[in-house]
Amino acid sequence: MSISAKLTDMPDHELIQRGTGACAGCPSPMGLRIVGKALGPDAIMVMTPSCAVASIGMMPKSCYDVPVLNVCFASAGASAAGISGALDVQIAKGVIAGPKPVVFNWVGDGGTYDIGFQGVSAAAERNDDFIHFCYNNEAYSNTGVQRSGATPLHAATTTTPAGKSEGKKSMPLLMLDHAPAYVATASIAYPQDFYKKIAKAKDIKGFRYIELHAPCGPGWKFPASETVEIGRMAVKTGAWALWEAENGALTINAPTLQLAEGKTKPSSLEDYLKVQGRFAGLMKDAAKEQAIAVMAQGIEKELADLLARSKR
Amino acid sequence: MTKEVLQPLAKPVYGAGGPTGTWRSQRPVLDKEKCTGCLLCWIYCPEAVIAREDRAIDYEYCKGCGLCARECPVGAIAMIREGEEA
Numbered sequence: 001m002s003i004s005a006k007l008t009d010m011p012d013h014e015l016i017q018r019g020t021g022a023c024a025g026c027p028s029p030m031g032l033r034i035v036g037k038a039l040g041p042d043a044i045m046v047m048t049p050s051c052a053v054a055s056i057g058m059m060p061k062s063c064y065d066v067p068v069l070n071v072c073f074a075s076a077g078a079s080a081a082g083i084s085g086a087l088d089v090q091i092a093k094g095v096i097a098g099p100k101p102v103v104f105n106w107v108g109d110g111g112t113y114d115i116g117f118q119g120v121s122a123a124a125e126r127n128d129d130f131i132h133f134c135y136n137n138e139a140y141s142n143t144g145v146q147r148s149g150a151t152p153l154h155a156a157t158t159t160t161p162a163g164k165s166e167g168k169k170s171m172p173l174l175m176l177d178h179a180p181a182y183v184a185t186a187s188i189a190y191p192q193d194f195y196k197k198i199a200k201a202k203d204i205k206g207f208r209y210i211e212l213h214a215p216c217g218p219g220w221k222f223p224a225s226e227t228v229e230i231g232r233m234a235v236k237t238g239a240w241a242l243w244e245a246e247n248g249a250l251t252i253n254a255p256t257l258q259l260a261e262g263k264t265k266p267s268s269l270e271d272y273l274k275v276q277g278r279f280a281g282l283m284k285d286a287a288k289e290q291a292i293a294v295m296a297q298g299i300e301k302e303l304a305d306l307l308a309r310s311k312r
Numbered sequence: 313m314t315k316e317v318l319q320p321l322a323k324p325v326y327g328a329g330g331p332t333g334t335w336r337s338q339r340p341v342l343d344k345e346k347c348t349g350c351l352l353c354w355i356y357c358p359e360a361v362i363a364r365e366d367r368a369i370d371y372e373y374c375k376g377c378g379l380c381a382r383e384c385p386v387g388a389i390a391m392i393r394e395g396e397e398a
């Protein structure tokens with residue numbers, strides 16, 4: 001089945017009700033709008049503590065036009081699995097009519113990479129029937145921007161004021177090694193690619209993982225108008241790679257593929273870093289050139305590994 | 313124990329985060345003549361306040377982030393300081 005992701009063909013349905021509690025330029029409602037269009041109204045959303053929860057608004061109002069359950073970090077996988085399993089039983093017993101609503105998690109990088117990791121990993125291993133979206137803003141933004149396992153090397157956060165001395169972990173690849181039916185990465189700057197991946201995941205049963213790269217202005221220290229441009233730069237420098245894997249078979253998507261194959265030159269990594277205040281310390285460091293060269297080598301290696309994996 | 317169905321605690325409405333248009337220091341102003349209808353501003357607006365049909369902007373909730381102006385490929389949206397004329 002081919003999925004049209006032309007903007008003119010995208011559904012009108014809006015999951016986001018205007019006037020949210022999110023910061024101006026926030027990538028979370030931007031991403032959720034695409035999720036709503038791809039999944040349709042018949043869905044149930046589960047969230048762990050995050051900016052996306054704080055954005056809901058003031059009780060008894062909600063900015064999300066979908067049933068939402070706020071759960072604790074530790075049950076990032078178990079809650080969605082429980083809802084999904086209960087729906088299966090209710091449909092089987094005829095208590096409710098099908099088709100089954102799509103159950104999905106909308107969880108941050110803190111909730112996915114770190115605090116909720118065991119829950120997400122266990123759900124993937126059990127092949128529980130839901131989609132886990134990780135919107136990755138590379139920090140614990142909601143609590144004032146602390147470092148997470150997704151924060152990149154040298155980025156300053158409130159817990160790494162001199163810049164993080166470790167790199168990020170490869171969460172999408174860790175999920176791929178759980179061997180679910182579908183794993184994909186996406187970027188806020190490429191909404192059509194994201195839409196297609198969600199539409200594909202929707203029709204698959206079992207555990208599905210989609211991670212959305214989501215630049216955060218207040219956290220990364222850039223103006224609200226730049227969210228999309230910085231997301232685009234991340235992809236064009238190779239700092240964020242776009243790929244998907246169906247039943248373990250990995251395909252690199254454009255424009256990451258052209259970078260990995262050496263057909264296009266990556267955009268300047270320094271240009272990407274210098275527009276983000278979180279790298280201001282690095283930009284002033286005497287060893288800046290060398291540090292950026294090491295980061296570029298890391299990207300090159302990651303792309304080479306992805307390319308090798310895509311040919312397996 | 314009662315077996316009543318638990319009612320949802322919160323319901324979807326516009327302005328759950330308040331009248332967010334008051335957050336704005338700059339407002340986006342559309343030049344209909346220049347607009348090609350590519351819909352990029354519509355898809356990128358985090359608040360879903362740009363109408364798909366005519367790109368009319370709902371100023372009651374637009375936060376003035378400036379993403380629509382930044383992403384419009386033909387410069388059909390200008391950011392104007394609040395209180396000043398377009």
Ligand SMILES: Cc1ncc(C[n+]2csc(CCOP(=O)(O)OP(=O)(O)O)c2C)c(N)n1
Pocket residue numbers: 049050051052073074107108109110111112115137139140141142143148
């Ligand atoms: C067990 C537990 N530890 C810490 C917190 C405090 N807390 C609330 S939101 C949050 C940040 C979550 O970060 P992330 O998942 O990346 O989402 P973001 O805020 O970046 O959107 C934290 C640490 C909590 N609610 N529960």
Ligand code: SF4
Pocket residue numbers: 342346347348349350351352353354367383384385386387388389
């Ligand atoms: S991005 Fe610009 S040209 Fe495209 S629809 Fe919006 S205003 Fe019109």
Ligand code: SF4
Pocket residue numbers: 025340356357358359360361362369373374375376377378379380381
């Ligand atoms: S300024 Fe931001 S919130 Fe307002 S219409 Fe443009 S993209 Fe939407």
Ligand SMILES: [Mg+2]
Pocket residue numbers: 108109110135136137138139140141
């Ligand atoms: Mg985060």
